[in-house]
Amino acid sequence: MVAIMKMIRRVSSSSSSSPGSSTGMLSIPSPFLSSLHNRFRSKYLHFNTLDDALSSFNRMLHMHPPPSIVDFAKILTSITKVKRYSTVLSLSRKMDSFGIPHNVYTLNVLINSFCHLNRVNFAFSVLAKILKLGCQPDTASFTTLIKGLCLDGQIGEALHLFDKMIGEGFQPDVVNMQH
Numbered sequence: 203m204v205a206i207m208k209m210i211r212r213v214s215s216s217s218s219s220s221p222g223s224s225t226g227m228l229s230i231p232s233p234f235l236s237s238l239h240n241r242f243r244s245k246y247l248h249f250n251t252l253d254d255a256l257s258s259f260n261r262m263l264h265m266h267p268p269p270s271i272v273d274f275a276k277i278l279t280s281i282t283k284v285k286r287y288s289t290v291l292s293l294s295r296k297m298d299s300f301g302i303p304h305n306v307y308t309l310n311v312l313i314n315s316f317c318h319l320n321r322v323n324f325a326f327s328v329l330a331k332i333l334k335l336g337c338q339p340d341t342a343s344f345t346t347l348i349k350g351l352c353l354d355g356q357i358g359e360a361l362h363l364f365d366k367m368i369g370e371g372f373q374p375d376v377v378n379m380q381h
Contacts, residue, residue, distance in 0.1 A: 252289070255280055259293055263300050271305050278311045287315035306332055310342045317350025325350050341372050348374075 259277050262269050274297060281290050294312055297304070304312075309332050316325035325347055332339045344367040351360035367374065 252281065252284060252286060256289075256293075259296075263296060263302070268300070268302055271303065271308060274302060275305070275308045275311065278308060282311055282314060282318075285318070287318045290315045291319075304331075304335075306337050306340055306343070309337075310340070310346060313343060313346045313350070317346055317353065320354055322347070322350045322354045322356070341367075341374060344372055345374050 255277050259274070262273060262277075278290050278293060281293070290311060294304070294308070297308075309328050312328045313325045316322065316328065329339060329343060329347065332343065344363065348360045348363050348367070351357070351363065364374070
């Protein structure tokens with residue numbers, strides 16, 4: 203964890219100079235592509251069951267070009283809301299095998315999933331991946347890890363991470379600390 207915190211310091215001091223690059227945001231697509239993606243969203247991102255979500259996810263993997271990472275994130279988030287954390291991890295591996303890049307938001311979903319599965323060490327490895335990608339972890343990254351440490355009974359480590367988070371300039375918000 204100490205090595206990760208050192209990497210955070212390095213990334214937080216260097217990433218502030220390139221706005222937009224740390225969030226994994228893409229350039230604005232052409233009007234045609236925007237229209238196409240909006241129709242896709244309205245058709246495929248409304249589902250009532252886990253099977254519907256999984257079918258949509260698999261269709262998205264085979265689209266050329268693939269939909270935005272935001273669309274994948276919506277499905278992953280929906281699946282975490284029904285507490286299917288192992289499914290989220292499996293879908294993430296599929297995204298990796300199809301070359302779909304993650305952003306901080308989808309990686310935070312993975313951190314959350316690992317924490318709920320009592321695999322906090324794996325959650326910290328996702329934090330390391332965020333840093334390795336040159337992205338900036340956000341408040342949600344840290345508060346989710348703190349919650350995971352608490353759920354795992356590692357209160358001292360949670361307090362230590364909280365102090366480091368504050369020391370690095372991240373401010374916990376009430377919403378994140380309650381969830």
